[in-house]
Amino acid sequence: MHIPDGYLSPQTCAVGYAIAVPAWAVAVRRVQRVVRNRHVPTLAVLAAVSFLVMMFNIPIPDGTTAHAIGATIVAILLGPWAAVLAVSVALGFQALLFGDGGVLAFGFNCANMAVLAPFVGYGVYKLVAGRSELTAPRRALAAAVGGYAGINAAAFAAAIEFGVQPDLFHNSAGAPLYAPYHLDQTIPAMMLAHLTIAGIAEAILTGGVVAYLQRANVPLLRVNHAGVTASGGASSGDTPAGTRRVRPLHVALGAVAVMAVLTPLGLLAPGGAFGEDAPEDLDLHKYGLSAVPSGLNKYNGFWHHALFDGYDFTSDAHPTIGYIVSAVVGIAIVGAAIFLITAAVRWAAARRGASHETVPGEARS
Amino acid sequence: MSEQAVSERVQVPQWLLQPELGMCPCGCVGKRKKGSYLRKTLNGGAGLLRQVMFSDDTARQDGLLQRIDPRVKFLAVIVLLVAAGLARNIPTLVAVYAVTLALAAASRLPVGFFVKRVWLFVPIFTGIMVLPATLSVVTHGDVVLTLWHWHGRAEGFTSQGLTSAGLIVSRVAVSISLVVLLTLTTPWVRLLAALRSVGVPRIFILIIGMAYRYIFLLLNTVTDMYQARTSRTIGAARHDGGARAFLGASGGALFGKANQLSEEVHQAMTARGYRGDAKTLQSFRLTGRDIAAALCCAALAAAILIGDRLLGS
Numbered sequence: 181m182h183i184p185d186g187y188l189s190p191q192t193c194a195v196g197y198a199i200a201v202p203a204w205a206v207a208v209r210r211v212q213r214v215v216r217n218r219h220v221p222t223l224a225v226l227a228a229v230s231f232l233v234m235m236f237n238i239p240i241p242d243g244t245t246a247h248a249i250g251a252t253i254v255a256i257l258l259g260p261w262a263a264v265l266a267v268s269v270a271l272g273f274q275a276l277l278f279g280d281g282g283v284l285a286f287g288f289n290c291a292n293m294a295v296l297a298p299f300v301g302y303g304v305y306k307l308v309a310g311r312s313e314l315t316a317p318r319r320a321l322a323a324a325v326g327g328y329a330g331i332n333a334a335a336f337a338a339a340i341e342f343g344v345q346p347d348l349f350h351n352s353a354g355a356p357l358y359a360p361y362h363l364d365q366t367i368p369a370m371m372l373a374h375l376t377i378a379g380i381a382e383a384i385l386t387g388g389v390v391a392y393l394q395r396a397n398v399p400l401l402r403v404n405h406a407g408v409t410a411s412g413g414a415s416s417g418d419t420p421a422g423t424r425r426v427r428p429l430h431v432a433l434g435a436v437a438v439m440a441v442l443t444p445l446g447l448l449a450p451g452g453a454f455g456e457d458a459p460e461d462l463d464l465h466k467y468g469l470s471a472v473p474s475g476l477n478k479y480n481g482f483w484h485h486a487l488f489d490g491y492d493f494t495s496d497a498h499p500t501i502g503y504i505v506s507a508v509v510g511i512a513i514v515g516a517a518i519f520l521i522t523a524a525v526r527w528a529a530a531r532r533g534a535s536h537e538t539v540p541g542e543a544r545s
Numbered sequence: 546m547s548e549q550a551v552s553e554r555v556q557v558p559q560w561l562l563q564p565e566l567g568m569c570p571c572g573c574v575g576k577r578k579k580g581s582y583l584r585k586t587l588n589g590g591a592g593l594l595r596q597v598m599f600s601d602d603t604a605r606q607d608g609l610l611q612r613i614d615p616r617v618k619f620l621a622v623i624v625l626l627v628a629a630g631l632a633r634n635i636p637t638l639v640a641v642y643a644v645t646l647a648l649a650a651a652s653r654l655p656v657g658f659f660v661k662r663v664w665l666f667v668p669i670f671t672g673i674m675v676l677p678a679t680l681s682v683v684t685h686g687d688v689v690l691t692l693w694h695w696h697g698r699a700e701g702f703t704s705q706g707l708t709s710a711g712l713i714v715s716r717v718a719v720s721i722s723l724v725v726l727l728t729l730t731t732p733w734v735r736l737l738a739a740l741r742s743v744g745v746p747r748i749f750i751l752i753i754g755m756a757y758r759y760i761f762l763l764l765n766t767v768t769d770m771y772q773a774r775t776s777r778t779i780g781a782a783r784h785d786g787g788a789r790a791f792l793g794a795s796g797g798a799l800f801g802k803a804n805q806l807s808e809e810v811h812q813a814m815t816a817r818g819y820r821g822d823a824k825t826l827q828s829f830r831l832t833g834r835d836i837a838a839a840l841c842c843a844a845l846a847a848a849i850l851i852g853d854r855l856l857g858s
Contacts (some may be wrong), residue, residue, distance in 0.1 A: 184671070185720030186713060190630040208748055220748065221810040224755030225803045228763050231756070234587045234766075236796065257800060269753050272761070275738070276728060278596060279666070279721050284626050346684075351633055354686055355705035357712060360678035388793015391802060394792075397801045 181338050181370075181378075183289055185282030187359045189349045196287030196341075200268070201297045207264040214259070226262065227269035230254055233278065234270065236385065248382040249293050249334070252301030252327040259404050263298035263322075287339055294375050301330025301386070314401055314408050315394045324387025331382040335374035339366040413456040417460060429528060433520035436511055587775075590768050594761070608652030610730040614835040615739035620840035622727045624794045628846040629719045634856040635708070637849055638715035644845065645722040652730050659729075663721050672777060679706035733757060742829060759806070761804045833852045 188196075211223065231251030255263035268290045274280040281289045303327030312318040343363030346356035361369070393401045402408075561752070604611060610618065630637055649659045678684050679702050680692075685704030693700050728736070734754075741750045774791060 184717055185626055185724070186630070186671075186716035190627045204749075208746065212748075220751045221755065221805075221809040221814060223752045225759050225763075225807040225810070227752060227756035228759040229799060229803045231760055232763055232767055233796065235584060235593070236792065240589055253796070255802075265676055265752065269749070270754050272753060273757070276724070277600070277733070278593075279662075279724055279728070282626075282720060283724055284630060284720075300779065351708070353705055353708070354684075355708040355712070356678070356684065357633055357709070358716075359708045360675060360706070360713065362683075365683065384789050385792065388789060389796040392794045392797030393800070397797065400801055400804055403804075434737070482581070 181289075181293060181335055181374075182271070182281030183285040183292075183338060183341070185284050187282075188285055188288060188345065189358050192285060192341065192345070192348075192358075193284040193287055196285065196289075196291050198287075199291040200287045200295065201500060203264055203291070204268065207261040210259075210261040211265060214261075222258075223262065223265050223269070226258065227273075228268040231270035231273055232265045233385065234274070239326040248327070248378070248385040249297055249331055249333075250382075250385060251293060251297035252305065252330040252382065253386045254307055255298035255302040255330075256323055256326070256386070256390065257400065257404055260298045260302045263302075264294050267294035267298065271432045276445045282367070288338075292337045292341075296337050297330040297334040299330075304329040311408075312473035314398065314405055317391075320387050320391040322393060323390035324383040327382040327386030332371070332374050332379050335370045335378070336367070339363070339370035342366040342370075405439035407497075428519050432515045435518045437517040567708065587768060587771050590764050597733075600729050601732065603654055603825045604732045606653045607666060608654070608730065609832040610648060610652040610726065612834065613838045614829055614831060615731050615735045616742050616829060617831070617839050617842075618727055619736070619739045621748060621839065622723050624842060624846050625723055625849075626720055628849040629723070632716070632849055632853045633712075634717055634853050635711045636856060638712070638719050640852070641719050641845075641849060642715065642722060645719065646724055648726060649722075650724070654726075654729055659722070659725065662725055663718050666721065667714060667718050669713050675710040675713050679703070681706070684709060716841045738829070750792060755810075759803075762806075763799065763803060767795070767799060770798070 230250050233253070233355050234247055236247060236250075249267065251263050251267045253267050258266075271281060271286065271294060275283055275286050275289070303326075305322045306320035308325050309319045312322075340363065342359040342361060343366035346359040346360055346362055349357040351357060359366070390401070629638060629641055632641070646656065646659070681700045681703045682686050684703055686703035686704035688699045688701045689704050689707070691699040691701040720792050731739075737750055737754050737757075740753075741747065774795075
């Protein structure tokens with residue numbers, strides 16, 4: 181997954197740095213605040229470990245071996261921001277010392293493997309682990325699932341970065357200038373390898389390390405699990421790392437951000453979706469019909485008061501502006517809907533908690 | 546140039562340069578076994594040490610690029626990478642590759658090694674990757690060599706696909722050559738100092754510098770763990786649950802040791818007066834030679850872009 185120079189256009193690489201640089205800045209500030217002046221030796225040793233983890237060859241059942249990134253395990257042990265720095269430094273070594281991964285592509289390599297992978301992996305780990313105790317088998321399983329999700333998220337992002345190249349950059353004869361495959365080829369190619377071999381490697385490493393530490397070195401696990409006791413549940417302390425409350429605004433903003441990032445994919449998709457054509461576009465001959473079915477004809481125009489009919493207004497006068505305005509309004513409406521749903525779920529949960537008076541963490545508010 | 550000659554010229558011990566001890570590298574002598582995960586990891590460690598020692602040796606030689614200020618070299622590599630990235634014609638990229646070969650020769654790098662380092666990697670990874678893209682199935686266009694017919698339409702290599710594959714392979718080769726030129730002619734410590742003076746924050750430089758030291762210490766630990774395991778293993782290593790449990794345990798032990806190490810290092814640093822900032826001993830001074838090198842690089846980048854424009858798109 182280490183993208184070499186030459187596969188992505190310099191313009192794309194600039195986007196990669198635009199993602200990675202703010203992440204580094206935030207990570208440095210967060211890590212400095214948490215570990216004070218100890219950050220330099222801790223992160224240095226972690227970066228070295230992360231580099232070595234990429235050298236661990238993991239035995240896979242069919243007799244082959246694969247290597248993992250190790251982003252999720254660092255995120256579980258010391259938090260995702262520490263993982264951002266440790267994996268970035270390890271990737272920097274590989275790019276500069278060993279020519280593994282490009283220098284211009286370093287921004288995107290970090291965005292995929294040092295930012296996306298630890299955050300997705302850590303998020304999934306927390307979701308699956310829930311409030312289980314620190315030494316529960318469920319945590320080892322959660323770590324394995326988190327590692328699997330993290331490396332696959334990184335692979336998916338890399339597949340998108342490769343896949344948009346031929347559409348954006350080609351010469352006058354139509355020859356692609358950089359990576360030549362389209363999204364419909366890069367995504368299956370990358371995901372097949374990572375959903376099977378590399379994903380399993382990362383899952384074995386992440387789950388295996390957590391399982392070992394549960395047996396042999398619980399204090400190391402406790403570094404980043406301040407709110408979780410070995411006997412289970414959240415502790416009564418005021419550092420509820422494992423029981424942060426869900427805020428409707430955060431969930432809604434997160435959903436909006438994901439949609440906004442994914443919007444340009446829609447412009448690249450060819451053709452329309454199955455079953456969404458207008459009746460007059462129906463290929464009657466193909467289905468052996470002589471006319472548009474009467475029911476379809478009758479109810480098709482049933483609702484014609486849509487605000488942005490066909491993702492446009494003023495009847496196709498400004499198609500691009502219409503599309504963008506539709507997108508902005510659509511994202512805002514969906515975000516507001518998610519806000520309301522989350523608020524309703526929280527309200528219902530709070531009512532149930534009040535009637536039982538057993539929800540931990542609710543006492544703090 | 547053969548591996549033997551390389552090792553005579555630089556002072557890397559012979560045993561480090563052998564890929565597998567006591568066995569012919571091509572596998573023609575003895576029984577060739579499928580490499581186990583243990584062997585692969587151990588070999589990876591040896592290969593790592595070998596590469597680092599080799600680049601330390603070449604960076605100490607008295608060549609053209611070794612004499613230029615690391616800051617100038619670093620910025621020049623970035624500028625040339627972008628210029629090569631923007632080039633749209635294969636002849637332009639071939640010309641840039643020729644320039645990198647000339648620079649390698651002028652810097653007294655073993656040219657055979659330099660060529661091998663690039664062309665061992667490019668055909669295996671990039672070559673196989675772009676091969677299907679030369680076919681009309683992936684890259685539509687004018688079919689130049691028909692391989693088969695599908696529903697009456699000719700399918701085969703397209704001129705667009707071949708152009709694209711040539712562009713990618715040559716661009717990757719040029720990019721790797723440029724970075725290898727930088728790392729083989731610059732000692733690691735000086736490269737870090739250069740990164741610092743081109744604006745990389747100090748905390749990153751500190752982390753990178755210390756991590757570089759500890760990679761080798763921790764690499765030793767990993768090698769010891771694997772060696773101990775290998776010496777206690779009778780017969781071939783198996784890819785079973787036990788192997789995976791061992792791997793998780795050694796990974797966990799490595800994290801534990803690293804954590805302890807960072808505590809000790811921090812205490813040692815604090816005892817020596819570390820308060821969170823670092824001072825460097827040497828400072829760089831730009832000489833006339835460096836300015837000339839910078840001008841040459843700018844001229845080369847301009848020549849790449851203008852020449853490429855003249856060749857058309």
